[in-house]
Amino acid sequence: MVEEHTIKRTLVEITDDPAHDERTETEEFESNRKKLISMGITCFSCGSKEKLEAHHIVEWAYFNKISKRKMKKLLRVFDPYGYSQKLIKTTIKDPDDIRNLIILCKKCHRLKYTGIHEVSFPAWVAQACARDQEIILKK
Numbered sequence: 001m002v003e004e005h006t007i008k009r010t011l012v013e014i015t016d017d018p019a020h021d022e023r024t025e026t027e028e029f030e031s032n033r034k035k036l037i038s039m040g041i042t043c044f045s046c047g048s049k050e051k052l053e054a055h056h057i058v059e060w061a062y063f064n065k066i067s068k069r070k071m072k073k074l075l076r077v078f079d080p081y082g083y084s085q086k087l088i089k090t091t092i093k094d095p096d097d098i099r100n101l102i103i104l105c106k107k108c109h110r111l112k113y114t115g116i117h118e119v120s121f122p123a124w125v126a127q128a129c130a131r132d133q134e135i136i137l138k139k
């Protein structure tokens with residue numbers, strides 16, 4: 001058996017960000033964020049009720065470059081609150097669509113070494129599935 005150990009690595013990511021408008025928090029985004037939080041939804045990853053934010057599953061800045069059909073297909077698989085199933089016949093016209101949002105606390109969203117914007121998908125998913133109190137992503 002391999003003993004528990006720490007892996008430290010540096011990820012290099014190079015993307016072609018398409019032209020897009022300056023990021024603003026639209027009324028739809030804020031309305032959907034509040035709607036999800038008012039339903040008692042907690043951080044998807046750690047369950048926290050503190051400092052809740054809405055994360056775009058398909059990144060906001062890439063919306064003009066992606067296939068909406070593929071986006072809808074992905075969001076049918078990753079449908080944490082059931083809205084893709086409920087709105088299955090409705091076109092996704094905006095990255096702030098409720099189907100594209102997931103509630104995360106600030107730590108699981110943006111913090112260096114733990115946030116979904118800062119770590120690899122496999123590491124973040126493992127942390128989201130960690131047993132209670134278990135820490136996989138370390139500072």
Ligand SMILES: [Zn+2]
Pocket residue numbers: 043044045046047048104105106107108109
């Ligand atoms: Zn969290």
